[in-house]
Amino acid sequence: MSGRLAGAVLVLNCGSSSLKYRLFDGADTLAHGLVERIGEPGGDAADHGAALGSVLSTLDLTGLAAVGHRVVHGGPDFSAPAVVDDAVVDAVRRLIPLAPLHNPANLAGIEVARRLLPNVPQVAVFDTAFHATMPEATATYAIDVEVARRLRVRKYGFHGTSHAYVSRCAATLLGRPPAEVNVITLHLGNGASACAVHGGRSIATTMGMTPLPGLVMGTRSGDIDPAVVFHLHRVGGMSIDEIDNLLNRDGGLRGLAGENDMRAVLRRRSEGDAAATLAFDVYCTRIKQYVGAYLALLGRLDAIAFTAGVGENAPVVRAAALAGLAGLGIAVDPDRNARAEPVISPPGSPVTVCVIPTDEEFEIAEQTRHALA
Structure with a gap:
């Protein structure tokens, strides 16, 4: 744009x-x-x-x-x-x-x-606009359609300006127009989400009606069995507000390790701390699960792009999140990754893995110009 x-x-x-x-x-x-x-x-x-x-x-x-x-x-x-x-x-x-x-x-x-x-x-x-292109089959929750319509319950997605900017930059990095490129963008900050971008259009993203579901975040739990909420209320005696706080403010890395900053989690993990190690493993495993799911939705994958605070600055997270995926054409070169080069996959890899600093303010400025053109 x-x-x-x-x-x-x-x-x-x-x-x-x-x-x-x-x-x-x-x-x-x-x-x-x-x-x-x-x-x-x-x-x-x-x-x-x-x-x-x-x-x-x-x-x-x-x-x-x-x-x-x-x-x-x-x-x-x-x-x-x-x-x-x-x-x-x-x-x-x-x-x-x-x-x-x-x-x-x-x-x-x-x-x-x-x-x-x-x-x-x-x-x-x-933030939600980029995901308006998601197919109804992706955006629709399997609940009573009239209830969903009346209360506007559906998947909306977030971090749209970041996913739009980074997916377009990934296409530029490949030297191809966005309309020809399929990308999985991984926005990993205190809030975190993944997005499957097919030819420049979002077709799936991990956040939903709210920013709570999907990936593990600094303080948000990410995906959880919805019936856990009923259990916490009926058996645990917790109020709706208490459950809201548990999942949104005291969940994620904070809930698992008492820290919402990945840097602190990585430091404690390097010291052998069991809680931090588990938090790291849960965090990276969730990313890997969605990479696999979105590869299936896209059918063909050209690039994976890491961005935001953790995505841009934590080589160990990038390596662990994609470990064991060589059979799918996805690999990380240790030296390139350590240096956070723009491309961190080995030469000749079928899927280009890259690190792209996001710039949401620039994207907002560009979209503002476009809207007034």
Whole structure:
């Protein structure tokens, strides 16, 4: 996707207590920064309005053409970036029940930016939009269809901007157009997801209606038998909120090893710690299971791309996640992997394994330009 809109683009990523920003002129970054602890005692700003006002006062906005906003959940309503108007704002607000931790903060950023920059076009770029191309057979849960329709229960997927950017970069690395390349992208950060990309289009991803299922993450459990929830409530006497916390905030690496940072898990594993070793093994085995499943869905695999904090910086994770797959044409060269070269598979491998730093802010800027072209 090439930028067609002249002028600078400001990308805003509003969290519940943070504001991350980056100002682009084409592919060049003119300014970037992070405001933290918004609304907290001793924080950098009283609210998002004050935070954004402070940021804007430090930036040279001469020639600003647009503002691009990250919005986590677009639900069934948005399959592409949307130029923000009152109807889009109302739609994002209606989607808050699907992403109660994220969409309110994203919405606050949009509303503040519209107020402070009333003459600048605003674009909402949705994490879920890239996965709107998933076939119904992939996106549909096997529950009563009327209940699912009424409550908008289906697989949406997340990390879409990252999967879109990285899969396109993988095609470039292979010297082929994205429409000809099948890629499995592995976004491994504190949140983690895999995506099967067939000819530039998402056909499956590990996260679902929420970011909870799929891969093991820093604090999220990933896949779990749904009946475990009933067991925890009926037998364990746990409330819904307690179970929510157990799976979303106290699960994953934290639940298995007491650490949500993979660096700490790897350090303890190297020291022979049993809990850290098990956490590592569960984490890597889950990745391997999905690589195999997505290879089956794709039918032909050209590349596997590791990205995000763990994917880009943990060679031992990359090696373990793909170990034993040589029979499927998937292998990792130890020396290349240790150096985190762009291609870490041996020369001549049927499947190219690569390490590609993600750039979600750049992708948001590009999608913003495209939406306003």
